[in-house]
Amino acid sequence: MEKFRSFDEIKKSLENKETDCKAVVTYYLNNIQTKAHLNAFVEVYTQSALDQAAAVDKKLASGNAGKLAGMVLGIKDVLCYQGHEANASSKILEGFESQFTGTAIQRLIDEDAIIIGRLNCDEFGMGSSNENSVHGRVLNGVDEERVPGGSSGGSAVAVQANLCTASLGTDTGGSVRQPAAFTGVIGVKPTYSRVSRYGLIAYASSFDTIGVFSNTVKDNALVLEIMAGSDDFDSTASRKPVPHYSELLHFDKPAKIAYLKETIYSDSLQDDIKENILGTLETLKKEGHEIVEVNFPLLDYVLPTYYILTTAEASSNLSRFDGVKYGYRSPNAHNLESMYKMTRSEGFGPEVKRRIMLGTFVLSASYYDAYFTKAQKVRRLIKEFTENLLDKYDFIIMPTTPSTAFKFGEHSNDPVAMYLEDLFTVQASVSGVPAISIPNGTDRNGLPIGLQIMANSFKEADLFAFANYLTTMKS
């Protein structure tokens, strides 16, 4: 029987002494084994998870357990957890063992969350289908011929297939929200700088965020409130106080909601998704909320801006993988320069190389102003436009993705077609504002449709409350 799909359910069983943490972990370990062919987990921490469970059970017995006692988490293969491997799904980090634990994970462990293993993803978070992984592709549990989305595909499927209570992913341009939509789970990208990035293998540092996958809004809110907050090890992390999102889930006022004409009437939007979102907006109107159509003339410029800036940052961040300090080193090199070149050429996959090359190009002296500086200017226009809109309206609602989950190989030969998968998710990333994707029904083939809600910076409490209201309104 399906159980433990929410932390509330686990807590209740623990309180009633119907189960203990060891049994909860064992339950998920069995599911992981049964669903091993989905390839969500790269490595299962059987022993350390059982050890953690035993320790938490002791704390529960003596009444001093943390807020997450009994919650079992999977983590994306780009997050450092001391004594465990992390590869960013890349050959270039093969054998790398984390020498410290990142802040976000440490805070969860300090509240007695149990880490059950690390999850497959696109190499260095670069991809929208989880097809770019040295660990192989991840299958979508709804239809195993289809992609789970990316880059955090393993994290999405782990929650979808009930292999853990919640999971951590990272979202640079949609890597939590898009796979959440494709797999029918809840995924949040917090405000940029809300969660410390210490211990996260960097892709694009002015976009990277750590986000959460879960089956319930409450679990998502709870995990985020514990991870978030200032950190001595990441000076960009916000020092704004963190509200207790999970205790602020009640929403009972009329909301002012904008939808962007260019997104809902976009040619690339699948018909079923369009009907689905128009239906939701209609229901909201009937419930007394104000729904306003606004124009977003910058939509077509968001993805180009994103790709120029993220590839530039990636080319710089990924220069640290040189075969000297960790990971793979080519055995074929004969001097220092050939060691760098051969290590990197043999260690990185094709999509990562493409982005490093593009980033190097847009940062090179002759093209810097024409591409990089230009994109930084457009980023300001997009950010200001989005923030002004969110000053006027409480939320922007739009589809999470232009289509539901596509088949393996469908976009493999055309990088730009793959990039267009992120059309609706990059606006929040370019602007730094928080956004959530919640499941909102299915298309004619039974594939999950995601609904995306955006709020202004640091308005996660409103975002969670409204998402919670929407999920209860539907059921």
Added chain:
Amino acid sequence: MKLDTNTLKKIAHLARLEFDEESAGKMTQDMTQILNWVEKLNELNTDGVEPLTTMSSEVNVMREDVVGTHLDHEKGLKNAPQRDSDYFRVPKVLE
């Protein structure tokens, strides 16, 4: 923007990557396609717009300068592909 072979070689060297003839052709084609696509930004007038260079609203994050524990030497060397007791080892820089 049409990339030529020489530019590709130069960029590859800057990125410390190398491509054989076939993959260089594919890379040139992909990069040209992507660059043509991102050049859409030129349609927008950005005169007088300041480039956005930082996304965090935190400025001047200060702390006391105190001695703390950092990654110790052995841990720092733990993942090295090649090392001796004190240092990372690399191939000869000068032949």
